[in-house]
Amino acid sequence: MSFASLKSQRQSKASRSYVTSTDNLQKSCPATIPKVIHSNGPDTSTPSNQGTVYHGIPENVEIRVSATSGRGLWAKNSIKAGSVIISLRPHSFALASRYLDSHCSSCAVASNSGLLRCTGCRTVWYCNTTCQTNDWSLHRLECSALRKWAKSAPSKNLSVPSDAVRCLGRILWQKKKEGFDSSWSKEIDALQSHRHSLHPRVVENNTHLAHSLVRYLGLSSPGDLSEFGISSAGDLADLISKFVTNTFALTSPSLTPVGVSVSPLVALFNHSCDPGAVIVFPRSSRHPVEEPQMQVIALRDISPNEEADYWQILTSYIDTTLPRSLRQATLKETYDFTCQCELCHDGNKIDPRESIWCPKSCGGMCPAPSDESEAYQCVKCRAVVATPGFIIDALRIGQEALGKATFIQDADHDKALQLTTNTIPILVSAGLTPSCHPLLALTGLHKSLLVPSLSADVAQELLDETIRTAAKHYMGLSAILRDGHPVRAVALAELGKLLAVDEPHPATSSPPNVAFPPSGPPRLKAAYETLVRARHELTIGFGRANDGGELGRNIRETLVSLEKELGVWTQGIHNTLQDLLDSSRK
Numbered sequence: 001m002s003f004a005s006l007k008s009q010r011q012s013k014a015s016r017s018y019v020t021s022t023d024n025l026q027k028s029c030p031a032t033i034p035k036v037i038h039s040n041g042p043d044t045s046t047p048s049n050q051g052t053v054y055h056g057i058p059e060n061v062e063i064r065v066s067a068t069s070g071r072g073l074w075a076k077n078s079i080k081a082g083s084v085i086i087s088l089r090p091h092s093f094a095l096a097s098r099y100l101d102s103h104c105s106s107c108a109v110a111s112n113s114g115l116l117r118c119t120g121c122r123t124v125w126y127c128n129t130t131c132q133t134n135d136w137s138l139h140r141l142e143c144s145a146l147r148k149w150a151k152s153a154p155s156k157n158l159s160v161p162s163d164a165v166r167c168l169g170r171i172l173w174q175k176k177k178e179g180f181d182s183s184w185s186k187e188i189d190a191l192q193s194h195r196h197s198l199h200p201r202v203v204e205n206n207t208h209l210a211h212s213l214v215r216y217l218g219l220s221s222p223g224d225l226s227e228f229g230i231s232s233a234g235d236l237a238d239l240i241s242k243f244v245t246n247t248f249a250l251t252s253p254s255l256t257p258v259g260v261s262v263s264p265l266v267a268l269f270n271h272s273c274d275p276g277a278v279i280v281f282p283r284s285s286r287h288p289v290e291e292p293q294m295q296v297i298a299l300r301d302i303s304p305n306e307e308a309d310y311w312q313i314l315t316s317y318i319d320t321t322l323p324r325s326l327r328q329a330t331l332k333e334t335y336d337f338t339c340q341c342e343l344c345h346d347g348n349k350i351d352p353r354e355s356i357w358c359p360k361s362c363g364g365m366c367p368a369p370s371d372e373s374e375a376y377q378c379v380k381c382r383a384v385v386a387t388p389g390f391i392i393d394a395l396r397i398g399q400e401a402l403g404k405a406t407f408i409q410d411a412d413h414d415k416a417l418q419l420t421t422n423t424i425p426i427l428v429s430a431g432l433t434p435s436c437h438p439l440l441a442l443t444g445l446h447k448s449l450l451v452p453s454l455s456a457d458v459a460q461e462l463l464d465e466t467i468r469t470a471a472k473h474y475m476g477l478s479a480i481l482r483d484g485h486p487v488r489a490v491a492l493a494e495l496g497k498l499l500a501v502d503e504p505h506p507a508t509s510s511p512p513n514v515a516f517p518p519s520g521p522p523r524l525k526a527a528y529e530t531l532v533r534a535r536h537e538l539t540i541g542f543g544r545a546n547d548g549g550e551l552g553r554n555i556r557e558t559l560v561s562l563e564k565e566l567g568v569w570t571q572g573i574h575n576t577l578q579d580l581l582d583s584s585r586k
Contacts, residue, residue, distance in 0.1 A: 053183050054265050056088045063268060066312065068340070072270040075311045079302040081484065082544040085277060085313060086266065086296040087284075091188065092174060093250050093261035093292065094167035097160045100124055103258060105139070106131035108250060108292040109283070110258075121146035123160055127288065134289060141173045142166065145216055163260045165212045168243055171262065172217070172228040180229045187264035188242075194336040195234075195241035202333060206240045213240075245335060250292060253283045253542075253550035255490050263294055271335070272314035273327055273343040276300050279315055280486050282542040282549025297543050299484055314341075321480055321487075323353040323437050350379055352435035352479040356391060359383050359431065368395065368436060394430035398423055398438040405445055413449060420446035434476035443473045447494075460505045463498070467517045470495040484540025489548075493534040493555055499527035500562060521566075528562045531555050 054063070060077040079085060095103050101117075103110050105124040115125035116132060120143040126132040132139075146160070153159040161169075171188060178184040198206070214222055222236050230236050246267040250259035266279060276299055281292050296315065304311045318330050324344055331339050343351075350365050358364040364380025369388035376385040385391070401423040409416040420442050427439040434440060450466040474491045481488040499517060507519040517523055535555045538548030547553055 054187060054268075055183060056086065056265055058086060061085060061313065064312075069270045069312065071268060073268050073313050075302045075304050075313055077304060079298045079313075081298050081300050082540040083298045084295055084543045084545055085298055087293055088263060088265065089290060089292065090248075090250075090261040090263045090266075090294050091184065092167055092170045093259055094163040094170060095250070095259040096163045096257070099258045100160070104131050106135040107288045108258065108281075109288065110252065118143060120144075121150075123150070130289070137177065138170050138173055142169060145169060145218060148218055149216055161212060161216050164209055164243070164247075165216050167247075167260050167262065168209075168213050168239070169216050171243070172225075172230075176228055185229075188262075191242040191246045191262075191264055191267060193238045193241040194245055195237045197336045198241065199333045202244070206237065206244060209244075210236050210240050248279060248294070251281050253281065254493075255280070255486060261292070261294065266294060266296060269296065269313060269315045271317045271331070271337075271339060272341040273316060273318075273320050273324075273339055274341060274482075275314050275316040275320070276302055277313050277315050278486055278541060280542055280549070282546050282551075284543065284546035284549055295543060295546075297541060299482055299540065321353065321435075321437065321440055321477065324351065326437070352433060353437050353440075355433045355436050356385070356431040357433055359385055365433060368432070391430045391432075394426050394432070395438070398427045398432075398442060402438045402442050402445065405442070405449075409445070409449065413452070417446070417449040417453075420449060433479070434472050435479035436476075440473070440476040440480075443469060443476060444491075447473050451494075451498075454501070458501075458504060460503060460507075463501060463503065464517055467495070467498045470498050471516065484537045486538075486541035489534060489537035489541045490551065492530065492537055493551060496527055496531035496534050496555070497558065499523055499530055500558065524562065524566060528559065528566060531559050531562070535559065 057063070057073075060075060060079065061073050062076050063071060064074045065071050075085075093108065095105060095108065099110075100123060101115070103125070104115060104127040106126055109127060111127055115127060116129070118124050118126070118132070118139070123146050124139065124142075126135065149161055150159040175182075175185045175188060195203075195206075210222065214220075214225070217225075217228075219225065222230075222233055225231075225236060230239065243262065246262060246264070248261050248263065248266065249257040250261040252258055269277070269279075277296050278299055279294065279296050281294055283291060283293070284295065285291050285293050296313070298313075302311055302313060317335060318327055320327070320343075322330070328339060328344065331337060350367050352365075354368040355365045356368050358366060358378035358381060360378065360381055360383040362378060362381040362383065364378040366376050366378045366383075366385055369376050369385060369391045372389045372392060374388070376388055377383065401419050405416040405419040405423075424439065424442055424446060427436075427442070432439040434443070447466065447469045450462070450469060453462060454466060470491070474488070474495050477485075477488045477491050503519060503523065506523075518526055535548060535552055538552035538555060539546075542549035542552055548555065
């Protein structure tokens with residue numbers, strides 16, 4: 001399993017990767033790492049200009065230190081939703097093993113026109129000779145390491161080290177090349193480590209990663225790492241902890257995790273479960289050599305005239321569709337802190353992530369039961385949930401099915417699809433709302449398992465089921481993610497594209513009790529309207545200056561095509577009506 005997949009499954013910083021653009025990128029302005037400063041008030045923050053220089057901080061952002069959240073990045077001027085806050089190329093990145101033969105190892109693009117394979121290691125691929133040349137200073141070392149690893153691998157499945165091992169190798173080679181006193185190396189060294197307070201399971205994983213790294217570098221023991229500036233086991237443990245704590249998923253323009261990346265500057269952003277900014281890879285640069293571009297995009301207006309906690313620029317380290325208990329557990333295990341954001345401490349409202357419909361069907365919601373001995377009521381009509389035990393059992397079954405289906409989805413697609421197909425009705429019958437966990441996650445997984453089944457000769461029923469599943473998934477996401485969040489925007493774009501798929505057998509009339517999806521021209525109109533809304537959200541989550549990134553630009557082209565198709569249909573109706581009118585006059 002790749003490190004990108006592992007991070008995604010455990011819902012850590014993979015969710016942190018979302019956006020940036022190179023358009024209107026301000027000239028780089030050096031800033032510095034501060035010493036920790038303790039202020040007198042809980043909401044005060046202090047600018048700091050001491051320590052190691054960071055490069056790439058735009059003029060409207062500064063590093064400050066807060067007594068409550070520590071070091072972070074604050075806005076100096078107003079920032080509008082959809083604005084690119086920071087755009088940069090990560091310090092280092094590596095593709096997950098499963099994507100090495102489909103993506104360029106220099107610019108991370110997914111190529112449709114064929115890639116050039118390295119004739120040495122026969123493991124990595126490139127767009128062209130330019131990308132290969134740009135990557136050669138590191139790959140010449142990597143190439144030898146990959147050959148030696150493959151030669152000693154016990155099986156073909158283990159012939160390529162994980163993306164984490166390869167990324168760590170690149171970091172150490174780059175540090176040695178740049179010099180240990182270089183600003184590049186100092187930024188890596190300044191990453192925060194939590195090795196003294198890690199969960200035992202994390203320590204075990206880090207130890208395994210450290211041993212794999214030593215083997216990959218062709219060394220016999222950790223003591224041989226002195227050439228890379230690592231002089232003790234503690235230094236190595238710090239490096240691994242810094243890497244695991246501060247990595248981001250390298251994602252496609254549609255948010256599919258394809259690898260792992262490291263950016264010390266972007267790692268400075270602090271966390272909120274209701275973030276004001278997101279991190280993405282929208283593929284916005286006009287120059288492939290600058291890719292992959294990691295961008296931080298504002299999700300809402302950020303103003304320095306507001307309270308300090310509001311104009312601090314916050315991203316999310318985890319999957320914010322999870323309920324509070326799971327979010328808190330993940331943050332504590334991986335990042336060693338307890339989130340104090342408003343979403344985690346507003347106990348007066350029902351969280352849509354943990355909600356069921358009113359048992360009396362009044363349209364209100366109840367908190368999802370977690371204890372059979374407690375009474376749960378609808379917030380609207382005060383109706384009491386009569387069977388909390390049944391709902392608790394359904395939630396447990398759903399969580400188990402989600403874990404198993406997620407684990408086997410690549411190895412046994414049909415079994416995973418069977419699990420989601422059988423489990424979702426149980427959760428729906430228990431009254432879970434579309435945004436409630438684990439129903440929302442299972443719906444999203446069910447959609448991702450259905451889509452590959454759509455082929456040129458797809459059945460109408462399967463297409464319609466996939467569309468309904470996509471609509472339910474977006475409905476759940478829209479209840480918990482703000483307008484323009486990339487995850488929500490991508491889900492809406494997927495729904496629009498599914499509606500635009502040609503129907504194998506359009507219905508002449510809607511079946512009884514089935515109002516969605518429509519058929520014929522109304523479906524085409526629904527596709528158009530959905531994609532217009534999706535493009536609006538994409539321009540926020542992937543940057544207005546980027547035109548919504550690569551995905552936003554693709555949606556724009558689809559809209560142009562749909563406009564022409566709708567125009568032909570409208571003109572056809574007009575001509576038919578005109579013919580009928582002419583014939584009636586004769």
